[in-house]
Amino acid sequence: MTYxxxxxxxxxxxxxxxxxGAEIDPDLILMQRIAAQDQDALQALYDHHxxxxxxxxxxxxxxxxxxEEVLQDTMLAAWKNARRFRGECRVRTWxxxxxxxxxxxxxxxxxxxxxxxxxxxxxxxxxxxxPNTLGQYLDLNAAMLILPEVxxxxxxxxxxxxxxxxxxxxxxxxATGTVKSRLHRAKNRLRRLMAAGNDExxxxxxx
Amino acid sequence: xxxxxxxxxxxxxxxNQTLTEEEIALVQSHLKSCAACRQELGLWEEIAHITAxxxxxxxxxxxxxxxxxxxGRRPSLRLAATSAxxxxxxxxxxxxxxxxxxxxxxxxxxxxxxxxxxxxQAENWVNVPLFAIxxxxxxxxTAFLDTFEDDPAGELIxxxxxxxxxxxxxxxxxxLSAVCLMGFIxxxxxALVGSGLHSLFALVGVWLGPMLLLSALTTVxxxxxxxxxxxxxxxxxxxxLLILLxxxxxxxxxxxVSLLWLLRPDWAVFASHAVLAGLLWMxxxxxxxxxxxxxxxxxxGF
Numbered sequence: 001m002t003y004x005x006x007x008x009x010x011x012x013x014x015x016x017x018x019x020x021g022a023e024i025d026p027d028l029i030l031m032q033r034i035a036a037q038d039q040d041a042l043q044a045l046y047d048h049h050x051x052x053x054x055x056x057x058x059x060x061x062x063x064x065x066x067x068e069e070v071l072q073d074t075m076l077a078a079w080k081n082a083r084r085f086r087g088e089c090r091v092r093t094w095x096x097x098x099x100x101x102x103x104x105x106x107x108x109x110x111x112x113x114x115x116x117x118x119x120x121x122x123x124x125x126x127x128x129x130x131p132n133t134l135g136q137y138l139d140l141n142a143a144m145l146i147l148p149e150v151x152x153x154x155x156x157x158x159x160x161x162x163x164x165x166x167x168x169x170x171x172x173x174x175a176t177g178t179v180k181s182r183l184h185r186a187k188n189r190l191r192r193l194m195a196a197g198n199d200e201x202x203x204x205x206x207x
Numbered sequence: 208x209x210x211x212x213x214x215x216x217x218x219x220x221x222x223n224q225t226l227t228e229e230e231i232a233l234v235q236s237h238l239k240s241c242a243a244c245r246q247e248l249g250l251w252e253e254i255a256h257i258t259a260x261x262x263x264x265x266x267x268x269x270x271x272x273x274x275x276x277x278x279g280r281r282p283s284l285r286l287a288a289t290s291a292x293x294x295x296x297x298x299x300x301x302x303x304x305x306x307x308x309x310x311x312x313x314x315x316x317x318x319x320x321x322x323x324x325x326x327x328q329a330e331n332w333v334n335v336p337l338f339a340i341x342x343x344x345x346x347x348x349t350a351f352l353d354t355f356e357d358d359p360a361g362e363l364i365x366x367x368x369x370x371x372x373x374x375x376x377x378x379x380x381x382x383l384s385a386v387c388l389m390g391f392i393x394x395x396x397x398a399l400v401g402s403g404l405h406s407l408f409a410l411v412g413v414w415l416g417p418m419l420l421l422s423a424l425t426t427v428x429x430x431x432x433x434x435x436x437x438x439x440x441x442x443x444x445x446x447x448l449l450i451l452l453x454x455x456x457x458x459x460x461x462x463x464v465s466l467l468w469l470l471r472p473d474w475a476v477f478a479s480h481a482v483l484a485g486l487l488w489m490x491x492x493x494x495x496x497x498x499x500x501x502x503x504x505x506x507x508g509f
Binding site: 042043046050051053054055058059064067068071072075140141144155156158159160162163164165167180183184187190191 | 216224225271
């Protein structure tokens with residue numbers, strides 16, 4: 001409650017908060033305090049967002065230790081760049097965008113990538129083609145597990161983290177049209193994986 | 208049909224409830240009339256359900272203190288105070304170890320000598336700061352270079368196929384070159400401020416010889432005994448010399464022999480210093496190849 005009053009009294013983010021209606025995103029006030037080098041605010045931001053970010057990072061990197069490192073790296077970036085945050089998006093979206101870029105860097109920096117056959121961004125032909133060759137029928141749960149990384153990522157951003165169309169596009173740094181078509185392809189891929197022996201349009205690009 | 212495709216693309220965001228009210232109304236009215244999209248909705252809801260249930264049973268282990276400690280644009284006063292305290296507190300090593308006397312002696316000698324020469328405006332006062340600071344700086348850096356404790360490069364050096372002697376002397380020449388460069392810049396400034404550019408080489412001669420000799424002595428001590436002993440010895444030796452010079456300059460010489468010639472540039476003096484240092488280093492090189500010191504990484508190329 002004190003945070004909210006502080007936000008009103010300074011008025012620094014007034015126009016931002018008005019854009020989103022009457023409700024005030026407490027994260028914005030936290031960002032303002034972080035910009036003023038308030039360590040408690042950074043801790044609060046971490047407490048609020050670390051679980052979600054870590055969930056995303058482990059999913060992308062497949063390595064909890066590396067994911068933790070990237071999480072700290074992301075918080076450090078937030079600490080240093082809080083002043084540059086202009087409130088063009090939610091703090092959550094901003095943090096996720098940073099985390100994703102840092103994760104890609106960390107992934108490429110690894111001397112031995114955790115899974116050589118599955119690049120951070122790319123088609124995983126190995127797993128994607130397996131069910132069809134075996135002629136197995138998969139339920140949706142199993143199909144999700146072998147979905148290419150690029151599709152799993154976008155599904156998690158939309159359905160686990162609940163980002164809107166524009167926010168997803170911002171995190172992935174692509175156009176909203178690309179988000180739509182990527183989701184469409186993810187859904188088709190899932191449907192195809194669930195249909196036994198059906199390998200039509202196998203050459204369809206991942207994104 | 209085109210309209211249908213457009214709305215179809217909004218269904219995932221209808222499911223995750225991030226659409227605006229108008230969009231929701233649009234999707235809902237379309238769903239009533241389109242069986243295909245209702246089927247799509249069912250699939251998306253199932254996908255959303257499974258995706259949201261993806262469990263990664265790890266919870267964040269806490270914000271690293273390093274994040275706070277890393278410099279932001281404007282460090283808080285508390286952070287600055289903590290850092291300052293740690294910096295001061297870490298200096299207790301000089302009180303508890305054998306470094307206390309030598310380092311205090313060095314510091315006092317250095318300050319006193321510079322102050323005396325500066326106040327008296329003695330003819331060669333610009334020489335004194337360079338003479339007092341550059342050699343001991345180089346010696347301390349030399350001692351540091353020879354220890355591999357807490358040295359990030361130590362592990363790398365241990366893993367290298369190159370011989371330890373080669374690596375050590377490569378490190379040493381790099382570091383001493385850097386010190387020489389700084390000393391030269393200092394001399395240039397001193398020449399410009401004090402006695403004029405024509406005295407530049409004389410100014411360099413004052414500190415270069417002692418620097419080489421003291422560094423060579425430090426190398427010998429740190430490799431044969433221990434870097435800590437070497438830095439203590441260098442500080443003691445240099446502090447003592449500075450105090451003797453100070454005493455002589457103030458008119459109460461502690462020794463019968465005058466030492467002030469050390470402060471006057473002389474090519475013969477410089478050459479003898481340099482030759483002696485060279486001999487010490489050459490001896491160390493040969494000795495190193497048969498006697499790897501105990502505090503050095505044992506694996507490596509020797």
